Amino acid sequence: MLEDYLRDHDGVITLVQARAAGLSHDAVNRRVRSGAWLRYTPGVYFVADRPFTEAARIRAAVWSYGPQATASGLAAAWWHGLTRYAPDPVEVTVPKVSNHRRRYGVRARRRDLSPRDVVERNGLRVTALPLTVVEAAVRRRDGAKLMDRALQRHVELEQLWRAHLRNKGRHGSPAARQLLQAAGDGARSEAERLLVKLLRDARFTGWKTNYPVGGYKVDIAFPKEKIAIEVDGWAFHSDEEVFQRDRTRQNAIALSGWQVLRFTWLDLTEYPQRVIAEIAAALRQPR
Template sequence: MLDNYLREQDGVITLVQAQQTGLNRQAVYRRVRSGHWLRCSPGVFFVDDRPFTDRARIRAAVWGCGPRATASGMAAAWWQEITKYPPDTVEVTVPKVCDPPKRYGIRTRRRDLDPADCVTRQSLRVTALPLTVLEAAARRGGGMRIVDAALQRHLLELRDLWAAHLRNKGRHGSPAARSLLRAADSGAHSEAERLLVGLLRQAGITGWKANQRLGRWEIDALFRSPKIAIEVDGLAFHTDPEAFQRDRVKQNDLALMGYQILRFTWLDLTEYADRVLAEITFALSHRAAGAASSRTGAAH
């Protein structure tokens, strides 16, 4: 039983768990005095026969803040594989009545979480996915890419994020999360269009018109002469199967009319604006070169 705990918990074990395996308090402290076990915090130990991994670090940090402590923010996001890199500082949410001592590498937030906002993953208590996404997106290093990734992977839907936000009004990062949700809701597409238009104007790219009819479709930004159609997707695009299918039909129709289609997401426009402009510029120059070559061939 002890081996199972250590194997499944990254070498981290609590005093209560050790006692459940048959070890008494004296046996535990003998292991600490001999150097076989390291004391991470009161009642939390690491068996020093393996690397102290990031998983062990986060697990020990959370358990060291008490039995009702919950990994949150970027720590919860990494634990649930929403982000690639573990945070240097482990954020832990504890009940308001708790006041754990400050320790290096750990940031505690005192807040009573709704049961709907807590789950257990690999024996560790973490914030549920919707709240995790909202809080991580509002943290440094998070941002819109966190929300976008969760929606693209169909891990949750916008209504799940709104529900978690409304249950946790007033928390740290709440205003930033609300702004993200408003942008991601029904007006997301219009806001994405405004972002695209602003980028085109700032870059001095001309020859386009916004919201133009082409056949039975309306195009977000249309270059008629080089035959380039630019379409933008708001965050809600990821969770609306009907819109996704309609856009596939639209894209095929435009291609049959001889148009090159460039599609950009909300994330592209907010996080990778330089790449968006580079792709548009390349498409324009490539089409212009192709048109010139065709004219030369026709003259000969």
């Protein structure tokens, strides 16, 4: 039973778990003295006959803060499979009344989590997916992309809002609110405002907003060069009907002799210099 437990839990075990498996305190100490087990922190051990994986590192970090500790932020995002690389340090959320010393490689955040915001995955307490997405998105430079991918595949915007509102006042809460607002129905209009700001900051001239072309109004137009710029919100808003309507619109504009450039909210927030470079390149092309 003990070997099965160690295999299923990345080679990490606590003293409480070892005793529940039938080992006495002395038996645990003998394993430590012999080098078979390594003490990670007081009461948390790692078996020396296997590699210390990223999963073992995160599990040991969380368990070192007690049974009510919960992996959160980017640590939870990695555990849920939302990110490719495990973070350093490991973020752990503990109850407000916890009294643990700081540990190297761990960032502890003290707050009481609602039971709705905690799940167990592979024997580890982690923040539930909606709260994980909301918190992890503001820990990364490309957090908007992380949230957008999650909205396409895993969660709904309403779930993210509920998790956010249950946890107002936490670290990163204002930034999370801005991302959620941008991800809502106003994402396209927000993208238009971002594009206008980029054009002004880059000192482009000769452009107009909501310019009529081919029976439609394009978001940004350079009438002299016949360049139309269309902006989109986040990818999760797109469905088959919207996709078809956008392509019909784009074809009508192109058939009117205009070059069409399309950018998303993520392009404008994550890669603004690339957006400016592509617009500048289009303006330099002879017509």
